[in-house]
Amino acid sequence: MTTLVHTLGYPRIGAHRELKKAVEAYWQGELDRDALEQAGKRLRLTHWQEQRDAGLDVVTVGDFSFYDQVLDVSVLVGAVPPRFGQVAGDVDLDTGFRMARGRAPSGEPAAACEMTKYFDTNYHYLVPELHTGQRFRIASQRLFDEVQEAHDAGHPVKVVLTGPLTWLWLAKVKSEGLERLALLDALVATYGEILARLGALGVAWVQLDEPALVQDLPSAWQRAFQAAYRQLQSAPVKLLVATYFGALGDNLELALALPVAGLHIDLARAPQQLDPVLERLPQDKVLSLGAIDGRNVWRADLRALAAALAPAKARLGERLWIAPSCSLLHVPVDLAHETRLDPALKRWLAFARQKLDEVATLARVVDGSEGAADRQRLEEADSALAARRASRRIHNPRVGERLARLEAADTRRDSAYAVRAVAQRRHLQLPLFPTTTIGSFPQTQAIRQTRREFKQGSLSREAYEARMREEIAQVVARQAALGLDVPVHGEAERNDMVEYFGEQLDGFAFTQNGWVQSYGSRCVKPPVIFGDVERPQAMTVRWSEYAQSLTDKPMKGMLTGPVTILQWSFVRDDQPREVSCRQIALALRDEVADLERAGISIIQIDEPAFREGLPLRQAEWQHYLDWAVACFQLSAAVVRDETQIHTHMCYSEFNDIIGAIAAMDADVITIETSRSDMELLDAFHDFDYPNEIGPGVYDIHSPNIPTVTWMVDLMDKAAEKIPAERLWVNPDCGLKTRGWAEVEPALANLVEAARLLRQRF
Numbered sequence: 055m056t057t058l059v060h061t062l063g064y065p066r067i068g069a070h071r072e073l074k075k076a077v078e079a080y081w082q083g084e085l086d087r088d089a090l091e092q093a094g095k096r097l098r099l100t101h102w103q104e105q106r107d108a109g110l111d112v113v114t115v116g117d118f119s120f121y122d123q124v125l126d127v128s129v130l131v132g133a134v135p136p137r138f139g140q141v142a143g144d145v146d147l148d149t150g151f152r153m154a155r156g157r158a159p160s161g162e163p164a165a166a167c168e169m170t171k172y173f174d175t176n177y178h179y180l181v182p183e184l185h186t187g188q189r190f191r192i193a194s195q196r197l198f199d200e201v202q203e204a205h206d207a208g209h210p211v212k213v214v215l216t217g218p219l220t221w222l223w224l225a226k227v228k229s230e231g232l233e234r235l236a237l238l239d240a241l242v243a244t245y246g247e248i249l250a251r252l253g254a255l256g257v258a259w260v261q262l263d264e265p266a267l268v269q270d271l272p273s274a275w276q277r278a279f280q281a282a283y284r285q286l287q288s289a290p291v292k293l294l295v296a297t298y299f300g301a302l303g304d305n306l307e308l309a310l311a312l313p314v315a316g317l318h319i320d321l322a323r324a325p326q327q328l329d330p331v332l333e334r335l336p337q338d339k340v341l342s343l344g345a346i347d348g349r350n351v352w353r354a355d356l357r358a359l360a361a362a363l364a365p366a367k368a369r370l371g372e373r374l375w376i377a378p379s380c381s382l383l384h385v386p387v388d389l390a391h392e393t394r395l396d397p398a399l400k401r402w403l404a405f406a407r408q409k410l411d412e413v414a415t416l417a418r419v420v421d422g423s424e425g426a427a428d429r430q431r432l433e434e435a436d437s438a439l440a441a442r443r444a445s446r447r448i449h450n451p452r453v454g455e456r457l458a459r460l461e462a463a464d465t466r467r468d469s470a471y472a473v474r475a476v477a478q479r480r481h482l483q484l485p486l487f488p489t490t491t492i493g494s495f496p497q498t499q500a501i502r503q504t505r506r507e508f509k510q511g512s513l514s515r516e517a518y519e520a521r522m523r524e525e526i527a528q529v530v531a532r533q534a535a536l537g538l539d540v541p542v543h544g545e546a547e548r549n550d551m552v553e554y555f556g557e558q559l560d561g562f563a564f565t566q567n568g569w570v571q572s573y574g575s576r577c578v579k580p581p582v583i584f585g586d587v588e589r590p591q592a593m594t595v596r597w598s599e600y601a602q603s604l605t606d607k608p609m610k611g612m613l614t615g616p617v618t619i620l621q622w623s624f625v626r627d628d629q630p631r632e633v634s635c636r637q638i639a640l641a642l643r644d645e646v647a648d649l650e651r652a653g654i655s656i657i658q659i660d661e662p663a664f665r666e667g668l669p670l671r672q673a674e675w676q677h678y679l680d681w682a683v684a685c686f687q688l689s690a691a692v693v694r695d696e697t698q699i700h701t702h703m704c705y706s707e708f709n710d711i712i713g714a715i716a717a718m719d720a721d722v723i724t725i726e727t728s729r730s731d732m733e734l735l736d737a738f739h740d741f742d743y744p745n746e747i748g749p750g751v752y753d754i755h756s757p758n759i760p761t762v763t764w765m766v767d768l769m770d771k772a773a774e775k776i777p778a779e780r781l782w783v784n785p786d787c788g789l790k791t792r793g794w795a796e797v798e799p800a801l802a803n804l805v806e807a808a809r810l811l812r813q814r815f
């Protein structure tokens with residue numbers, strides 16, 4: 055009666071980002087197609103072997119991709135938008151790349167498909183597009199070839215595919231009047247053919263990922279789930295419907311009633327669903343329990359998990375499977391390659407490779423068949439966890455005491471915006487339509503090189519700081535020449551807006567190689583928040599102070615906000631996210647106070663990740679928004695009335711969170727609007743948003759230089775919705791990815807646009 059052990063998916067990038075290197079070399083013409091395919095095959099074989107070595111009963115096929123697994127399903131079912139011009143025959147590799155990034159070594163360039171975050175992760179998928187006349191057909195052999203490859207290597211195989219409902223749920227309709235669900239029958243028919251082909255290849259189990267089941271589904275979609283899976287019932291394979299990233303909640307009955315052979319549930323995010331699922335699971339179904347956290351990097355408490363899973367084993371016997379909670383795509387590959395991590399901390403962690411060992415041991419312990427190696431692993435986990443719980447490096451009593459002493463007044467400015475605005479106008483003396491930028495200026499080769507040399511130790515601190523000061527002086531001079539009203543120091547010293555702060559805060563750790571795929575060949579290396587966060591000393595003050603000394607204009611200080619720092623890090627699992635966030639907010643509060651003391655009278659606290667922190671279920675939004683807003687305010691509400699707080703968010707959806715945005719009570723918010731023709735200001739207008747707004751008029755994602763009239767036009771539209779005296783003129787976002795050759799004329803036009811506006815208002 056052994057428990058089957060599997061994983062929902064494994065990272066594909068390789069322990070040393072081999073995939074990134076191969077794919078980018080292929081795009082640049084340095085690697086030919088065969089060599090790229092070989093590199094992919096080598097990675098798959100390595101990853102399957104690692105799964106077998108760890109003791110998994112099946113390897114997972116279908117989680118590999120040269121770019122994105124959702125895109126691969128679009129290709130597999132032939133959902134290629136017409137502009138890519140592939141109507142018949144198999145869709146080739148380069149067409150997939152063109153869909154992903156607009157161009158490839160062969161084929162005509164075309165507008166890439168939209169990309170967006172996969173549920174609440176930092177992984178981005180390519181949004182499937184649906185057009186009128188949409189047909190589906192099997193349009194790629196890749197999946198079947200990979201199954202063959204795994205069989206040839208002698209592995210027992212389970213195939214994974216994004217399920218039909220979730221694929222459709224993630225898709226966007228591109229033709230008016232088209233209804234996504236109207237395409238379901240045709241789509242499911244093609245899924246049926248795919249499953250038949252897999253069955254013919256001897257595949258016994260297919261895992262269909264349906265994380266849409268942990269979201270609020272309209273009833274039409276709930277019914278569609280039933281209908282689709284009834285249609286797939288006759289497939290010659292067993293289906294495992296995989297849910298993750300949260301609880302099934304009101305979709306629980308629906309999920310249990312689907313006519314499939316098994317269900318996977320996430321116990322890391324939603325352990326409370328184990329009992330109800332156990333009670334109601336039909337006799338003929340397998341239950342796969344996602345016990346090991348696939349979204350975080352902490353070592354599991356194997357003994358506690360084994361105890362929690364014992365009743366499931368007693369009840370289900372062989373019908374119990376054990377797995378990580380979700381695909382391991384969302385964690386770094388292998389802890390073994392971390393040679394510089396503090397050994398004490400390293401023992402507390404588990405990356406994908408270690409998580410495979412954890413699931414395998416957990417299953418054997420649950421079965422009562424553990425061997426000496428398992429017992430050792432249990433003991434190691436016990437002692438590492440005990441050490442972590444007791445560690446003085448995690449617990450900083452000062453931080454807890456400060457948090458306990460906080461009062462409501464600490465998250466409120468002294469006066470209401472209207473009063474502050476008067477004080478700020480007097481203090482700052484800014485013109486109507488003040489001009490500013492979002493913070494960063496072009497990060498030139500020379501800047502990157504200087505930072506690299508300093509980090510590697512070949513440049514002394516003095517020399518580094520001197521060069522950074524030169525850079526700041528140059529950036530300030532250019533802004534003066536352009537005539538910008540509120541200059542910035544340019545952020546030359548920052549590699550990344552989270553890492554820069556994390557490196558200076560206690561409680562954060564950094565890996566050498568902890569890469570996680572973000573999109574395509576792009577990987578990120580999120581910091582690990584392991585302990586109470588405290589700021590040992592000022593982080594940005596000397597740069598801002600120096601920049602201010604070079605100008606009479608009010609220099610804007612620049613910080614990353616608490617929610618964004620939290621959101622883009624691996625977080626502690628031993629306390630709620632909101633507590634970690636409050637600690638970060640306190641550290642930033644000290645920085646804000648120090649900046650003010652140093653004579654900085656405008657401070658921007660960036661929160662580009664504020665929206666992506668929203669929970670997957672609407673019912674949980676308010677709680678999140680409450681604490682996220684409070685954290686922002688905790689970091690900001692320490693300054694006098696005449697000090698102006700800015701925030702910046704780079705997206706274009708505010709309707710459903712406008713109340714929270716207003717509650718943040720930033721004196722000025724700068725947002726991304728240039729592409730949306732100021733339409734998104736409607737949300738602010740309809741809400742009677744009371745404070746100042748800088749709607750971006752320069753699309754920094756494009757190399758095009760915006761003209762004066764274009765920007766004046768946009769601001770005219772803005773002024774129809776927001777009173778002119780509360781409007782700022784600025785770009786959409788930071789300028790770090792652009793070159794000076796574009797930035798200088800663009801900002802000159804922007805300043806000229808503001809000048810013309812002032813004459814008219």
Ligand code: GLN
Nearest residue numbers: 492493494660662704788
């Ligand atoms: N201040 C940052 C910059 O200008 C903001 C970046 C962001 O919002 N993503 O680069």
Ligand code: ZN
Nearest residue numbers: 703704787788
């Ligand atoms: Zn931005």
